[in-house]
Each structure stands twice: as C-alpha cells, then as structure tokens.
Amino acid sequence: MRTLPLLAALTLAAAAVLPCAAPAGADGDSVRLDIGEAPGGHVRAEARWAGDRAPVVDGLDGTLAATAPDGRSAGPWRLVGLPDRPGTYTTREALPSGHWRISVGCSQPARGRGVRELDVDGRAFTEGPVAPQLAVPLGAVASGAAHETTDEATTWAAIGTAAAAVLLVATGLWMRRRPPW
Structure with missing residues (x-):
C-alpha cells in the first residue's frame, strides 16, 4: 500500500x-491609465496594472476621446502602442491646439479609465518623426520590448x-x- x-x-x-x-500577466484586475504629454497633438497615455504598476505591454484595446470648452469634440480614436516606450500608448490622429478634457478607456486585457484636462499644442512635433512610430498595429509593441523588461513580480x-x-x-x-x- x-x-x-x-x-x-x-x-x-x-x-x-x-x-x-x-x-505573469495576472498583475491585477484593472488597468490604470495616466494621461501625459501630447507632442504634436498626439496625446500619450501610460497603461499600468493597478496592482503592481507593471506596464501593460500586450493586448490593450483602448480608445481616446476629447472635448473642448467651446464644444469641439474629437474621437473616439483607437490607442496604439509606442514601440520605444513599453506600456505607453497614443493615437494616429492628432488633437488641434487648445484646452481639452481628455478621457481614455480600455476593455482589454482588463478595464481601465483615465481623465485629465490638458493644454495641447497641435503644432508639428519637431523632436523626431512621429508617424513611423505610430504605424505599429495594436498589441504589437516592438517585438523585443516586452521581453527586455522584467518586473519583480515575474522574477519572484x-x-x-x-x-x-x-x-x-x-x-x-x-x-x-x-x-x-
């Protein structure tokens, strides 16, 4: 026996x-979206897991919409990943100059939302080419980018x-x- x-x-x-x-993707049950700068009118949003603040690098299905105090509106526009900044997303479309109330949201890989008022300078971005970076399909953040970063939770x-x-x-x-x- x-x-x-x-x-x-x-x-x-x-x-x-x-x-x-x-x-490793089970970092939490929600995504935190922080709205940042807007070079050339392209608003950037940083997507991080709410639980451990690790960047969301794959499968983000999100949109951006904006309204101005004068009644203008823009979006909803699809968020796309920036290949040189894992966890950072933007839009192919650019907001015109002005004061905007911007809201971003995502449904995948988990729900998330962020809202911020931002002054946007819609003039051409002069620090480098924006368009080639934005040509990356959703969820296809530079192939090696997701593997170059190792967060502490994954290691443990x-x-x-x-x-x-x-x-x-x-x-x-x-x-x-x-x-x-």
Missing part, C-alpha cells in the same frame, strides 16, 4: 506549485515555481525510498 502515501505527498506538493505558477513567480518543482521531485524521491507504512 505504498502508492496511497506517495500519491498524497505528490498531491500536496502539486498544490504547493499551483499558486506560484500564476501567469519564476523563482517560486522552480523551488516548488524541486520540492515536488524531492518529495517523490523521498517517498519512493521510504519503507512502506
């Missing part, structure tokens, strides 16, 4: 592994998973060598 204690020990060891093996999850796997194997070997009960 050695099989029953061995199965019980392996089940307990597997239960220890499961909490450590949570996907990997260490925990490795330790639990070692514990599982050691428990199995120990139970196999013990005399029957």
Whole structure:
C-alpha cells in the first residue's frame, strides 16, 4: 500500500506549485491609465496594472476621446502602442491646439479609465518623426520590448515555481525510498 502515501505527498506538493505558477500577466484586475504629454497633438497615455504598476505591454484595446470648452469634440480614436516606450500608448490622429478634457478607456486585457484636462499644442512635433512610430498595429509593441523588461513580480513567480518543482521531485524521491507504512 505504498502508492496511497506517495500519491498524497505528490498531491500536496502539486498544490504547493499551483499558486506560484500564476501567469505573469495576472498583475491585477484593472488597468490604470495616466494621461501625459501630447507632442504634436498626439496625446500619450501610460497603461499600468493597478496592482503592481507593471506596464501593460500586450493586448490593450483602448480608445481616446476629447472635448473642448467651446464644444469641439474629437474621437473616439483607437490607442496604439509606442514601440520605444513599453506600456505607453497614443493615437494616429492628432488633437488641434487648445484646452481639452481628455478621457481614455480600455476593455482589454482588463478595464481601465483615465481623465485629465490638458493644454495641447497641435503644432508639428519637431523632436523626431512621429508617424513611423505610430504605424505599429495594436498589441504589437516592438517585438523585443516586452521581453527586455522584467518586473519583480515575474522574477519572484519564476523563482517560486522552480523551488516548488524541486520540492515536488524531492518529495517523490523521498517517498519512493521510504519503507512502506
């Protein structure tokens, strides 16, 4: 009857592994959207997980809309990722100069919303080309960008998973060598 204690020990060891093996994307249940600068009228929004503030680098499905005090409105426009700034999103369209109340929202990978009043200078951005950076499809932030950043939570999850796997194997070997009960 050695099989029953061995199965019980392996089940307990597997239960220890499961909490450590949570996907790296499970950073929280909501996205925090902070509205920042607007070079050349292209408003930028930084998307971070509300729980650990890690950047949201994949699968953001979001929009931007704006209203001015004089009744003008713009959007909703789709947010696209900036390849050189992981977790930062903007629009292909540019707001004209003026004072705007800007709201951004997303539904994927989790719900999020941000609102801010901002003075926009819609003149051409002179520090570098904007259009080529905006030609990146949604969710396709520069292929290596997501892998270049390693947040602390992901590192600890990997260490925990490795330790639990070692514990599982050691428990199995120990139970196999013990005399029957």
